[in-house]
Amino acid sequence: MLRIIGFLLFASFFSLKGQNVDFEYIDKVYVPTIKSVTFHPQGMGIAAPVSDVEGNIPLLLTFDELTNDVKRFSYKLIHCDFDWRPSELMEMEYINGYPEDNIQQYSFSSKTTLPYVHYELTLPNRGTRWTKSGNYLLIVYEDETEKFPVITKRFVVVNNLVQIEPRLVIPANASLYRTHQELDFVVNHPKLLIRQPAQEIKASVVQNGQWKNAVTGISPFSFRNQQIIFDYQGKIVFPGGKEFRPLDLRTLWQRTGQMADLIRTRTSTEVILFKDKLRGEEPYFQNRDINGRFFIETQDQNNQLAADYAQVVFNLYTVEPIYDKDVFLLGSFNDWSPSPEYRMIFSPEEKGYILKKPMKQGFYDYAFATRAKKEEKLDFMETEGSWYETENEYQIFIYYRPFGARYDEVIGYQVFNSKR
Structure with missing residues (x-):
């Protein structure tokens, strides 16, 4: 009997670890309709997602789906080693409660030009509590038809002993x-x-929340x-690096300092930003930033569900295209990922690299980076520059x-x- 039980537990372990292999152990959004993903300690909107083993510091995940229809999303936690590979622990060893559960809290947007459904998940909760410290991966699945991942987010649970x-x-x-x-x-x-x-x-050391x-x-x-x-x-x-470039979208009723033009209609809002310049050769200039992060907020309404989306046009000024390199818009809002949808297009007429993206009302830090053709490494030196004096936040x-x-x-x- 003991051998049979041992075999079943062994098989269960590998089936749990092996299912849904089409996700990565990184911060990532997998479907284009999911927007504005935030994950942080509750009440600390730009802090890193770090909690304690007792669960006294709850973490809050929020995201929107750009649709009118509610979908059923579920979530799961995977315990990882220091290198973000799955640990040897079985779910019952690090989870007290349900290893997998549904996201039950959702709300509809209110009178926005672009409708969305807003979802929230707090961890730990009544159904799911962790019992071990360590690295964790949060996976959000869509359960409507075939189960597939839509979001993965890293977080860390700490038992401070040193x-x-x-x-x-x-x-x-x-x-x-x-x-x-x-x-x-x-x-x-x-x-x-x-x-x-x-x-x-x-030990691991992370700069400005970027595990990459x-x-x-x-x-x-x-x-x-x-x-x-x-x-x-x-x-x-x-x-x-350099202090990040700011973008204030908290109001869409009037132009803010970064807006060259604000075009509002009954069905959409377009924000055209002033042209950004290459900063690789510019001297260091100190200004306050939020270290590449972003937070969602509207100053136009008391109801945060009225926070709207605008089509934001970015323009990186340069007379000639940067030879044999792609240019990307990056920030924590896209997990610092140089995905095709954030690759900028050079426009001879506009004399610069152009990108239009829907962005929710809030405050954003952003940067530009280049990447040589057929390479993976990003380079910020040409677009942003780097100075020893720059203010950065490190997590150890x-x-x-x-x-x-x-x-x-x-x-x-x-x-x-x-x-x-």
Whole structure:
């Protein structure tokens, strides 16, 4: 009997991990009708989706579907190791309640030119609670006909057992002195016995919430007494970048500072922005931003369900096209993904790269990047430039897997601002 039960559990594990393989373990939207996806701690609209193992910091997922019809969406959580691969844990080991459930909270837009259905999900909730710290992937499926993913979002659950002391240092590589930022940090663990830090501890550092360019799987450089030291030279290094370009769409009743024109009709709104310039050769200029993020808000109505969508026209000025490269519009609003729908088109008549996209009322940070043909790496140097002085936010995660354990715990988390 025990062998039969063991086989069934084993088979169940692999069927759960193996189903719906047509998704990726990254932040991504899979269908074009899903817009304005936000995922953050409740009441903290631009903070990273990080919670505690007790669930005292609830996370809120919101998104719109551009339709008049309600659809049935379900969700599921997958526990991951530090490298965002599925851990060895079975669902019953990290979920208390339902491993999969429906999203039940939805509302219709109110008197908008572009109708939508707005969905919300709070985690943890009565039906689903996590019991382990670690990396998690949230998957949202459409359940109408055949089950398929529409959204995947990463988040982290922390059980803070250590203290992290970060500091910004001058890059060890002299050629990066004016353009990059380097981090060192010390992990103090007076209340936690770590027998083999070199084998049991890893760290990940994320800049401005972008896992795409995170430095992950960092082993300790050294350790002494109850301290673990990450004091590499030239390893935890990030381009400083530039302060992001702002876009204020909180009102569509009058032009704001970035709007060259505002065209309103009974059935649509079009916002034409002033032409942006290439900033690669421009000196550093300090201005406040929200580090590439965005939040949804309307100042035109008291009802947030009246937040409307506008067709926004972006224009990156350049007399000639950038040779043998594509240009993309990027920000957290599109998960920093250089997808075809965010590739800009060069217009000789407009003398620049043009893109028109529907965007919901709110405040956005954005940037432009180039990518060489047939390559995958994005380059911000030509379009934005990079300076050591730029204000950036860093998230530091400490992972712990003691000898014999089957998953990576997250025992430390620290947010660090390069200017404070």
